[in-house]
Amino acid sequence: MTAAVLSVAATALGVAPQATAAPGAPDGPRDARSELDRLYTEAEQATEAFNHADERAERLREEAGRAQDRMARQQERVNELREQLGSLAGAEYRSGGMDPSLALLFSSDPDDYLDKAAVLDRIGSRQAGKLSRLRGALRELGQQRREAVADLAELERVRKDVTARKRVVEGKLRRARELLQTLPEDERAAWDRAARSGRDLPPLGEGTTVSGRAAAALAAARAALGRPYVWGANGPSAFDCSGLTQWAWGRAGVSLPRTSQAQRTAGQQVPLSQARPGDLVTYRSDASHVAIYAGNGQVIHAPRPGAAVRYDPVGMLPIASVTRP
Numbered sequence: 001m002t003a004a005v006l007s008v009a010a011t012a013l014g015v016a017p018q019a020t021a022a023p024g025a026p027d028g029p030r031d032a033r034s035e036l037d038r039l040y041t042e043a044e045q046a047t048e049a050f051n052h053a054d055e056r057a058e059r060l061r062e063e064a065g066r067a068q069d070r071m072a073r074q075q076e077r078v079n080e081l082r083e084q085l086g087s088l089a090g091a092e093y094r095s096g097g098m099d100p101s102l103a104l105l106f107s108s109d110p111d112d113y114l115d116k117a118a119v120l121d122r123i124g125s126r127q128a129g130k131l132s133r134l135r136g137a138l139r140e141l142g143q144q145r146r147e148a149v150a151d152l153a154e155l156e157r158v159r160k161d162v163t164a165r166k167r168v169v170e171g172k173l174r175r176a177r178e179l180l181q182t183l184p185e186d187e188r189a190a191w192d193r194a195a196r197s198g199r200d201l202p203p204l205g206e207g208t209t210v211s212g213r214a215a216a217a218l219a220a221a222r223a224a225l226g227r228p229y230v231w232g233a234n235g236p237s238a239f240d241c242s243g244l245t246q247w248a249w250g251r252a253g254v255s256l257p258r259t260s261q262a263q264r265t266a267g268q269q270v271p272l273s274q275a276r277p278g279d280l281v282t283y284r285s286d287a288s289h290v291a292i293y294a295g296n297g298q299v300i301h302a303p304r305p306g307a308a309v310r311y312d313p314v315g316m317l318p319i320a321s322v323t324r325p
Contacts, residue, residue, distance in 0.1 A: 033191040036179055040304045043172035045288040047231045047240055048259045050165040054232070055258040057162055060155040067148040074141045169231055173305055180306075195303070198313025204275050204297060214278025216252035217325075221292045221300040224248065224309045229302045234258070239302040244309060245280055245290050254325050260290035267325040275314070275322045283317040293322070 180188060210218070224247070227238055234243030242260040249256045256263050263280055264287040270279065275293050283289040291301030291312075298311045 032179065032183055032187070033194060036176060036191055037195070039172050039176035039179065041284070041288070043169055043176060043231070044241065044304070045286065046165060046169045046172060048242065048261060048288050050162065050169055050232060051240070051242060052259045052261075053158055053162045053165055057155060057158045060151055060158060064148065064151050064155060067144060067151060071141065071144050071148065074137060074144060078137045078141060166232075173231070177305075192307075196312050196316060198297070199315035199318075201272065201297070201315045201319075204273060204314070210277045213249075213252040213254055213325075214276065217249045217254070218278045218292060218294060218300075220248040220251035221245075221294070221309075225300065225311075226308045228308050229305050231305065239309060241290050241302045244300075244302045245292055248292060249325055256325060261287045263287075263290055264321050264323055267323045270322050270324055272319060272322050276324070278324075280323040280325065281314060282320040282323070284320060285318070287320045289317060 180191075183191065221244065224235070224239060224244060227236075229240060230238035231240045232243075233239050235247035239247065242258060242263060245260075245263060246256045246258060256266050260282055264282045267280070275281070277293055277295040279293040281291045281293050281299055283291070289301070291299035291314075293314060294300050294311060297314050299314045299316075300309065300311055302309050303312065
C-alpha cells in the first residue's frame with residue numbers, strides 16, 4: 001500500500017517511477033508531508049509576488065486613466081488658445097491692413113485713429129502672450145503624451161509579469177493538490193496537525209486594553225472565520241493571507257498595503273513579548289505569510305488553499321515580526 005502511494009506521489013510530482021526513489025521525491029509519509037510544506041510555502045511566496053505585481057498593475061491602470069484626463073483637459077486648453085489667437089489675428093488683419101502713416105493721413109478723425117491704433121497695439125501684445133501660452137501648452141501636452149506612452153508600456157510589461165506569476169502559483173498549487181490526494185486520510189490528518197502545531201514562545205504581554213481600531217480589525221477577522229482561502233482574494237467572501245489582514249484593518253478604517261512583505265513595515269514593530277490583539281504577525285524570513293494576533297497565544301489567518309480562515313497557534317511558523325498598524 002505504501003509503495004503504491006509513494007509511486008503515485010512521485011508521478012504527481014513529475015518523477016518517473018523507479019525501483020528506488022528518485023532524488024528529491026518523497027520516500028515516506030514524513031518526506032511527503034515535507035514536500036507538501038515546501039510546495040505550499042513556495043505557492044504562498046509566489047502568491048505574494050503575484051499580489052505585488054497585480055497591485056502595481058492596478059496603480060499603473062489608475063495612473064493611465066489620470067494621464068488621459070490630464071491630456072484631454074490640456075487639449076481643450078490648446079484648442080481654446082488656438083481659437084482665441086485666430087480671432088485676434090482676424091481682428092488685427094481687418095483693422096490694421098493699411099500702412100499706419102497712410103491710415104493717419106486719410107483718417108477723417110486722427111484722434112479716433114490714434115485710439116484704434118492703441119487698441120491694436122494691445123491686441124498685438126495679447127496675441128504674443130497667448131502665442132507664448134499656446135507654445136507652453138503644446139510642450140506640456142507633448143510631455144504628457146510621452147509619459148503616458150511610457151506608463152502604458154510599463155503596464156503591458158507588468159501585465160505579462162502578473163500572468164507569468166499566476167501560472168507559477170497555479171502550477172505549485174496543482175502539484176500540492178495532487179500530492180495531497182495521494183496521501184491516506186490518516187497521513188493527511190497528521191500533516192494538518194503538524195501544520196497547526198505551535199512552538200514554545202516567551203510569555204506574551206496582553207495586559208493593555210486593545211485600541212478601538214485594533215478591536216474593530218480583530219472583530220472583522222473573527223467575522224471572516226470559516227471563509228475559504230482563495231489565492232489573490234481580498235474579501236469579503238474569500239481571502240489569501242494578506243488579503244484577510246488588509247480587509248480586516250480596512251474595516252477598521254486603516255489602509256494597509258496589499259502584500260505581507262509591505263504590511264510588515266506598515267506600522268510600529270514591537271517585540272513578540274509585547275504582542276497585543278489586532279497586531280500583524282508575519283512569518284518566515286521573507287515575511288511571506290501574515291496573520292492577525294487574536295490574544296491567548298492564537299492568531300487568525302487564511303492558511304492555504306483547501307483550509308478556511310481559522311485560529312492557529314501564534315508560533316505555528318517561524319515568526320519574522322510583529323507590527324502594530
